[in-house]
Amino acid sequence: MSEEKQPQTTQFGFVSVIGAPNAGKSTLMNQMVGAKISIVSPKAQTTRTRVMGITINDFAGHHTQIAFVDTPGIFKPKKRRLDKAIVAAAWEGVIDSDAILFIVDTSLKSPLHWNEDILEGLRSQNLGKKKVTLVLNKVDMINPEKLFKISAGFNDVFDFDATFMISAEKDRGVEDVLNHYTKLLPEGPFMYPEDEMTDMPSRLMAAEITREQVFRKLHDELPYNMAVDTEEWEERADGSVEVSQVIYVTRDAHKPIVLGKGGQKIKAMGKAARLEMEQIFDRPFHVKLFVKVREQWDEDPEHYRIWGLDPNQK
Ligand SMILES: Nc1nc2c(ncn2[C@@H]2O[C@H](COP(=O)(O)OP(=O)(O)OP(=O)(O)O)[C@@H](O)[C@H]2O)c(=O)[nH]1
């Protein structure tokens, strides 16, 4: 019997992408969607909210729209309110999804140990019939022997429906993961227009683009404790967009770091962000950036509201 199905039948589902901070969740989602939807950086805890990347794929007679939900990295939050909200948002993604993609950074010294919290969490969540797929990432950095040991270690402690070994960054093995979900997801109508790639509002997307440029231009000079909000978004008659954004830092001493000598740094960030926005939104942009010190931006209820996070996580 062949697995071929009628091409008219469509399939649709949400796949939540979970993993420890820095595992490569956003890199993989962007790769599968074929567009830069979620920002990526070498710093842990880059993604702070749920970001959806939508794609349509055809494989073995299946015609499927897949909505990947990139989540913030899951870790054990200690005290900070923002950390608790971030981790809660990640687990919420799991509960709402049809299937779970669990991605692991295999280049770490002890990946299994590093992921204990998540495995524990997966065991305690009511997953019903949801399948959990193991995706071993960054295989470009380790040898096959170690990789197979890691794979066996994870499969010993949890019942995964399949295991993939990939390099999200080098685009190796990514298509197999995409095809897996193309077959797996339930039959049903597409939930999003065929050309839609994300459900993220443009203002938030623009803020994320700038936040990535701040990471890039400052490397390790700035702690990760920084936020960007889009204050104004104005569509001009000529088709261009004027955007004003504020980069929030928590200390006076951080302000000159962001500005750079004679404002060089912030100028460069603004330019890079503008080019990226023009590419993503396919229209001209004018970007104005400001730096403000707000010691407790991560306690400001407005910030939580904008980003769809719940400030009252226990
Ligand atoms: N060598 C290698 N690096 C990778 C691979 N995939 C991702 N990375 C790098 O790992 C770092 C983290 O990638 P992200 O995609 O931001 O990871 P994330 O899981 O979304 O991280 P958070 O949002 O902070 O939880 C970045 O520097 C990526 O370039 C891979 O396959 N190989």
Ligand SMILES: [Mg+2]
């Ligand atoms: Mg991320």
